[in-house]
Amino acid sequence: MNNNQYTGLGFRKDFAEDLITSEVLKPSFIEMAPENWIGMGGYWKKQLDKAAEKFPITCHGLSLSIGSPDELDVEFVKQVKKFLKQYNVKIYSEHLSYSKCDNAHLYDLLPIPFRKDAVKHIVERIKTVQDILEQPLVLENVSYYTPVAAEMKEHEFISAIVNESGCNMLLDINNVYVNSFNHKYDTKEFLHKLPLDKVAYIHMAGHEQVSDTLIIDTHGQAVIDPVFELFEYAIDLVKPVPVLLERDFNIPELSELQGELTRMDNIISKKWQNKHVAA
Template identity: 50%
Template sequence: MTNYRSAGACRAGLGLRRAFLPEVLANPPSQVDFYEVAPENWMTIGGKLGKQFRAVTERHEVVCHGLSLSIGSCDPLDEAFVYQLKAFMAEHGIRFYSEHLSYCSHKGHLYDLMPIPFTEEAVTHVAARIRRVQDILEHKIAMENVSYYATPGQEMSEIDFFNAVVAEADCNVLIDINNIYVNSVNHAYDALAYLRAIPGERIAYAHVAGHYVEAEDFLVDTHGAPVIDPVWRMLEIAYQEFGVFPTLLERDFNLPPLSELLQEVDTIRSLQRQAEPADLIFA
């Protein structure tokens, strides 16, 4: 599959967390069309959790969203990990993989997602590594626009860097709506102009999430709160601009009851239904 979106656009997803794994298996939520997992959290899990995960992948559609590929690092690409990932995806029938356009290693793991310098040299470096990953996996992957709090060595805008990477790598896009909003506040740019500059034909699926307000001009991308209205509005505009695409709710901590998360999944589905009749890309 070259683009996850080709499997069906009007779908809503949820990040799978161990806290509600038993509930998902006992009472599968009808609102959720697919689940997303970090493969690093499941590739070596056995025992009861491993069996539960297998039950999920046997009954539900699952996609992988990686944490440790470190695509922007100057360390050698961890090809052993990519081959392990390929085997894991094949074992569980998982057809799609995405990662963050960032890096998290430098002669060892950094345990955080660091910003890649927005330079032409970095575009060439990162795009080559993405192409190599795609060659190993034998399908296109999607890169996510990430939140960042510093711009070391910046020579070009964030959106120009992002678009240059995905064009040179010929990969897909995981568009994170909340990250666009957070970055637009922290770095004082026009969020809608950024959104409209995304190559819509490359969008595989999207993330929406909540964040923490540290100050009026400083937001922290935590995935630990409900999605706010301006982010929902941006998602609605994205559907108007590019047509409907699969969209997933991320929530990593401060987990409420599953029923509360499903209300936000319902909001995704509602926005998709409202936009679905206009199944065209608007200028």
């Protein structure tokens, strides 16, 4: 990965061609959901290979469903491993949530109850995944709107999982902001309680405030100033790692996306100068 630039962008079919050929947009890496590309042939396989020639790749999965009560899909994890090897992917991240129950894909990332029995269950599953992959899983703090049957705090839950499983953490700055707004806690205090020495990857994104008391994590808007400010505060607390701008909807002009990447790079260069990026 380029030592002067840490910021990447999601590789999406909507603007795959633009991303590969653009003179305007210059991410230092691209992120993709492996399940959207595994087994792909024809035109899209060619686009994927072209992108892989031009950019390092990180993976951010959608369907591992690490918190699910269902059996872990071992065959799926083996397919992911093959994909990671084929494209020399060092970071495979997923959500600390679940999206599958009774063998049905729920097409949403549902919050896991912050409970000791859930920690035990998930730690076992993470270890199985890591044994197959032969690399640490990187798990993301997700946004959630209602805590379900909680018996511990969110930061205690995340820390227990990370420390007991040996996985790494994907710190999503926007999710910290969104959750702290919706559940009324202090962003900085919360950050300090996370296992920051295990942060291996960072996400930045936009959101939508729908009322005085509710923000929805949409990835469909530009990143707002307070999230940039929290980013600046947070990156002082962690080692240099790749930083991804998530933009899934309302894709603006590419120059606008590049503007957000440049703004993140400028903050990073103030904080991480002379330090070495981890991936």
